[in-house]
Amino acid sequence: xxxxxxxxxxxxxxxxxxxxxxxxxxxxxxxxxxxxxxxxxxxxxxxxxxxxxxxxxxxxxxxxxxxxxxxxxxxxxxxxxxxxxxxxxxxxxxxxxxxxxxxxxxxxxxxxxxxxxxxxxxxxxxxxxxxxxxxxxxxxxxxxxxxxxxxxxxxxxxxxxxxxxxxxxxxxxxxxxxxxxxxxxxxxxxxxxxxxxxxxxxxxxxxxxxxxxxxxxxxxxxxxxxxxxxxxxxxxxxxxxxxxxxxxxxxxxxxxxxxxxxxxxxxxxxxxxxxxxxxxxxxxxxxxxxxxxxxxxxxxxxxxxxxxxxxxxxxxxxxxxxxxxxxxxxxxxxxxxxxxxxxxxx
Numbered sequence: 001x002x003x004x005x006x007x008x009x010x011x012x013x014x015x016x017x018x019x020x021x022x023x024x025x026x027x028x029x030x031x032x033x034x035x036x037x038x039x040x041x042x043x044x045x046x047x048x049x050x051x052x053x054x055x056x057x058x059x060x061x062x063x064x065x066x067x068x069x070x071x072x073x074x075x076x077x078x079x080x081x082x083x084x085x086x087x088x089x090x091x092x093x094x095x096x097x098x099x100x101x102x103x104x105x106x107x108x109x110x111x112x113x114x115x116x117x118x119x120x121x122x123x124x125x126x127x128x129x130x131x132x133x134x135x136x137x138x139x140x141x142x143x144x145x146x147x148x149x150x151x152x153x154x155x156x157x158x159x160x161x162x163x164x165x166x167x168x169x170x171x172x173x174x175x176x177x178x179x180x181x182x183x184x185x186x187x188x189x190x191x192x193x194x195x196x197x198x199x200x201x202x203x204x205x206x207x208x209x210x211x212x213x214x215x216x217x218x219x220x221x222x223x224x225x226x227x228x229x230x231x232x233x234x235x236x237x238x239x240x241x242x243x244x245x246x247x248x249x250x251x252x253x254x255x256x257x258x259x260x261x262x263x264x265x266x267x268x269x270x271x272x273x274x275x276x277x278x279x280x281x282x283x284x285x286x287x288x289x290x291x292x293x294x295x296x297x298x299x300x301x302x303x304x305x306x307x308x309x310x311x312x313x314x315x316x317x318x319x320x321x322x323x324x325x326x327x328x329x330x331x332x333x334x335x336x337x338x339x340x341x342x343x344x345x346x
Contacts, residue, residue, distance in 0.1 A: 024164070024218035028262040029254035032216070032225055033305040034318035034339040035266065036250055038113075038170040039214045039227060041158050042105030042345065050101040050343035059092040061288070062333040065326050070126050073288070076330055077128075082284040084291050086130040088187050090332050091140075093199065096120040097149070101343075109158035117149035119178070121200050125187065125287075133189030141186050145196055149178040150203040154210065164219060170212035170229065178203020181239060181279075195281050197289035198243075199332070205237025222262070224253045241277035244295050246270070252303065260310065264318070266303030272296045274328055294329030301334075316341045 024030075025040075032039040034052070042048055061073040068076055070091050077085030096119065103113040122144045129137045154172025161167070180201045183193040212229035231246040252266035275292035282290040305318035321336045 023259070024223075027256060027259045028307045028309040028314070029218075029223045029256060029264070030309075031307065031314060031316060031343070032214070032227070032250075033252050033254070033264045033266045033303050034307075034316040034341050035268070035303055035305075035320055035337070036227060036229075036252075037101070037115075038154070038156055038172065038212055038229065039168065039216060039225065040166070041109070041111045041156055041168060042103055044105050044107055046105040046345055048101075048103040048343055048345045050099075050103075050341055052097075052099040052101060052339065052341040054095075054097040054099070054337060054339045056095040056097075056337035057092070057335050058095070058332040059335050060333055061090070061330055062325055062327050063330045065324075067333065068330070073330060074126065074128055077288060080288075080330060082291060082293075084284055084286075084288045084294070084330070086128050087286040088125045088128050088131060088141075089287065090197075090289055091124045091126055093121065093123040093332055095199075103156075111156045113152075113154055113156065113172075115152040117151070117178075118147070119149045119202055120144075120146040121202075123197075123200055123289075127187070128287075131187070133187065133191055135189075143184050143186050143196060143200065145182060145200045145202060147179055147202050150174040150208070151177045152210070159213075164217055166214070166216045168214045168216075170210070170214065172210040172212070174204065174208040174210060174231075176203055176205050176207060176237065178205075180205040180237060194286070195279065197282065197287055198275065198279075198292075198295065199289050204233055204243045205239060206233040206235060206242055208233050222253065222255045224251070226251045236277045239279040241275050241279050241292060243275055244272040246272050254307070260308060262307045264303070264305040264307070266301075266305065266318070266320075268299075268301040268303060268320070270299040270301065272298075288330045289332075291329060294327075294331055297325065297327035297331065299334060300324040312344060312346075314341075314343045316343070 061068045098118040101115040157169040159167045214227040216225040233242040249269040254264040274296040300323045
């Protein structure tokens with residue numbers, strides 16, 4: 001009887017979690033967690049279409065590792081170098097992103113991809129001590145911007161593969177299709193037009209190189225991976241600045257519950273440099289989101305995700321709370337983001 005029970009449970013496990021190497025890349029964990037891209041290849045002639053949605057929420061300001069209240073952010077700006085937040089101070093921001101992603105396998109080792117992005121950005125502010133517009137100092141206002149963002153294109157190249165491992169080089173880049181100069185009169189109460197600050201602009205304004213590399217290892221009940229990804233602006237844009245150099249190091253583990261359902265945990269290290277150059281129409285003292293030397297820093301994020309494979313449709317979701325931030329100058333802190341996606345290969 002004991003041998004029969006053991007045999008039964010072995011058969012049950014085999015039905016739920018495949019041990020066959022050929023099935024490793026057709027399970028719910030075949031893609032990285034929802035917050036990542038550039039981690040898998042497609043067979044020659046195979047297409048993949050994906051819709052991805054991201055919502056990032058930023059609430060309150062931070063100077064280095066110190067969290068500041070809205071009033072403290074204005075006071076801090078009076079003594080910062082450079083002086084800032086004299087006209088307004090940001091309170092919170094919601095950054096939504098709709099993404100349409102298309103991939104096609106060209107050879108066994110080369111997959112091409114393109115992604116169109118549509119950001120929608122809303123930021124709440126408090127008017128500063130030198131702002132007589134609207135309701136005067138201490139009054140609140142909201143600005144919004146949306147439209148087409150930068151377009152990402154690239155090639156994924158398989159450097160090594162065996163029964164359990166994939167090493168993939170990402171030779172990607174972005175095209176400056178996002179608008180980087182729109183104005184608003186809301187901060188001044190309708191008396192003066194001024195450019196939207198840097199975090200509210202829809203693109204970088206430059207061609208960006210985005211090289212990266214991913215290693216994934218599959219085993220019977222799950223997989224793990226590591227990815228290093230960069231985003232490097234080439235030169236300055238027509239407003240005479242370039243956005244941050246960005247470096248991301250991600251490590252994740254995915255656990256199969258069944259072949260069609262998995263959970264994941266991810267740790268992300270994110271480094272950003274300050275901006276180079278300056279838009280001549282964004283004076284530092286106006287608001288901290290205009291200060292080029294207040295754009296860099298380090299962020300540590302945690303990703304908690306799940307994926308379901310249903311009749312060839314892959315549904316992927318990930319919640320990403322911020323664990324730690326050390327920011328240059330004074331900036332809005334990132335509290336959390338959520339990423340969801342649907343994809344289908346054919």
